[in-house]
Amino acid sequence: MPVIIISALSSLIFLQLLVIRDINTRKKKRLNVFTTLWRPIMMRVVYSDKAFDLPVLERRDHIYFIDEWNHIYSLIKGKARTRLIQIFVKLNIEPSARKLINKRNIYNKLIGVITIGNMGDEKDWDLIRSLTTHKNPIISLAALKGLIHIDPQRAVVDAIILISHNHFWSTVHVANILKEVGPTILSKPLAHAATQVQDHDTPYLLRYFNYIHTSKATPALNKIMHQEIDDRVISSCLQAMDDKKLLHWVREYVSYSRWHVRMHAASALGRMGTKKDIKQLASLLADDHWWVRYRAAQAIARLLPLNFKELMTIRDAQTDRYAKDIMSQVIFEERFI
């Protein structure tokens, strides 16, 4: 009896395995047929002003279409996107996408948010905006991206507030979204917001300062540095600085008490400093912290590019063993790596 039970259950699982394999193979085939037919059509429509007759799209292929449409959307820009949206409207797939957005299943919801966002229709603003606070960061980030597609100018203000509060959002994803906005739209609101938010939120905005114009970043950084700020904000500001007008701030913090501030000051001096700063940097070569010593040595090497004679003179002038060691390492890196 037990043997019969085991055999029956095992056979049932095996049967299920075969059925699943068969279903998957059929799905794959259907997807292949769909892609072979529709991908060239979409590409043709996207790159041509001519009107095309579109074949009938079966209802069960809607989800394939939506996936393919979103994929092509992510690869193109400008007028091509407008034409792609026109196909979507013409085929009347919008209701299917709208249904997805209301689904509880997170994947369906995600596809719905991405699609409706990509449609860029102003009337969907409130719907998409409500999802930027969704507890799932993948949904909220997709919604943020959707807002940017609908109206970047308007969305950027919301986006900055959300970014400063959502510390768990992936920096990489946010950076990609802000890159899409571009410095022309992003610079002013981001620079302004960075000077207004609470201390603990400031670093979350400063990390995107390299996506904005220096003309906006410099005054904002200057203003923040004049405020009473904590060490983390100082470090973030030093990391974001890339304008000689701010050099006086960097020099001021080279001998600061916290090691991470000294480290970022050393790096900033390497980027923006002059040969006059070498003496100050050399004093950091004997710092207690390895990273401060390393960044100081790298900064010196950056200020004296390929000038190995002078670099070796600096190294030989060091009386501290650690200072000598770190200079030797960096000289070697500059020379051979």
Next chain:
Amino acid sequence: MSLESLFKNITYFFMFYFAALYGIYMVMNILSAYNISRFLRLRLFTTSNQAFNGLELPVSIIVPAYNEQYTIITTIHALLQLNYTSFEVIIVNDGSKDAMLQTIIDEFGMVPFPEACRVRLKSQPIKQVYTSTLHSNLRLIDKVNGGKSDSLNAGINLSRYPLICGVDADSILQPNSLRSVVQPFLEDPRTIAVGGTVRIANGCVIENGRVIKAGLPKNPLALFQVTEYLRAFLFGRVGWSTLNSVLIISGAFGLFHKETIVAMGGYSTDTIGEDMELIVRMHRHMRKMGREYRIIFLPDPVCWTEAPEDYKTLRNQRIRWQQGLAESIFRHIGFIFSKRGGIPGWVAMPYMLIFELLGPIIEVTSFIFVGIGLTLGYVDLILALAFLLTAVGLGVLISLIALFLEEISFHTYSKSRSLMILFFCAILENFGYRQINSWWRLIGLIRWLRGKGSWGEMKRIGAPPINNKSN
């Protein structure tokens, strides 16, 4: 109580034990199925929306190596070709006696490098650091022999990046593996460790250190290990990951937040199960500090490893694993039911203790006991068959469910013939292979109690095994 009823009651206890074990497996299965389906559906978005933009966390890959002259070159070449923006590779030669050091020096144009070493973790003395003149992100540490953990600690000292990735010298990584395991760190800053599913490389087509086509080995022992790994990784660890209670991230491939490891004092050098010990210590450390954290296990098959194909090597491997498990559990026995233990301390560790560590005692004893009882007539045939149904039959079902999970998720073995072979393997491994395994684990436990512990050597099949196409 008569002898007959005593035998009966003890047999019922054994049946209850197996039912409980497979019941837990079933729960893990459900958790894992949920985790895998969510992972697969969202992966599309998380990876496609992550065009490299320079803000990814850079990774230091540390490869401890001892006498790996035949495999190390292919491994390094494969690592250097990983699809990721910013990473460095640090090879740690742990006092190898073969020609591994010179082989690396010659192949990658390594030259002595005046590294200003930053010692944060204790390790055996470093004799020399080399850097490659061909690949700016490759360094080689030549140090006095001190074991795998010691080498990892030395590598951490010299690493420059915030995430460290420990990789075995014979691991074969997928090109996107680093990208996959970094993802949880990007999505949730509370993440401190991520592991990925390890699969058996035997029988796969391997070219230039990469698995080009997944296949099944012809050797029956390796074949049984394919289903065994599916079970262990696909619903064992992935299931525990859903509860943030993973206790093992394989030493073959794992990604860690460096500062957390350094704050804990690095890898423990006096244990042979350093991978589990580290994770358990991480749980304890983070809970003691009262900090939120995530230790994640990805179902993605990111790493392939060579499985032993001969009886002796497999036996030694399993004995060592059991010794490592015993060490890790007893070192952290205070974590079990501790005030801040949470699910890891109240569920995962007791499970490990009862079912994984002490399990072999019950498993081996039960078969002997029921056998004797049946022979002497104290256990009737119906009861013996019922025992077999719970002890072996449920095991068959669990193995088949693992296969089912693999088929609906990653579908790694695409040939129908492979599916058939795996199906029969999943059944057959429960008739002998698993019982032998329990026996080896019991030996491991006894050896640990007697204080005998040492790392054996992996017998490689056909050196150099992963240089060119192989079957």
